[in-house]
Amino acid sequence: MKLWKERLNYSGSQMAQILGLKSSRRWRELVDENKPQGIAPANLFMGVALTILPQKEINRVLEEMREIGAVIDLDAAPDSSELAGDHIS
Template identity: 70%
Template sequence: MDQFDMLFRPPTVAQMKQWKERLNFSGTQMARILGLKSARRWREYADENKQQGIPPANLFMGAALVTLPQADIDRVLAAMREIGAAVDMDVDAESLVAHGEPQP
């Protein structure tokens, strides 16, 4: 990748809803793969009246999680941890406080 310029046009709300249907996912599952805090946030992106468009990083994450083999996902998560991130894909986002710390 020689440059980091990117053209990105987010999918429409209808296209996002179609993807959800193809995956046969709930709103909670969509929120999880897209890195959103809750199913409520997914519903905001799926609202025909808002048309705000999913950010490219969130869409990339969701597409990667449903496309890549688990070994590749694990390699990316390991790289994120090496950079200094705390990543746990099994934590329920609604159990986190504002700063991302798990609640007992």
């Protein structure tokens, strides 16, 4: 995960945001080598998709998610309550 972060040249906050984590602190916990933990496949899928798919395809998926009731703000700060897919109405 650390190598991926370096390859993307992202900050901890940016990694938290693309992975749908609640805070950059959660990102630091996730990559703490003294306390190995996994990441939910859905979160990893989202992060990878956001970094490799063309924006048009990302928008297509987000629009479909909104159509089924998801409230999404990918520009929200990781510490915000308006995280990506934070809730479905």
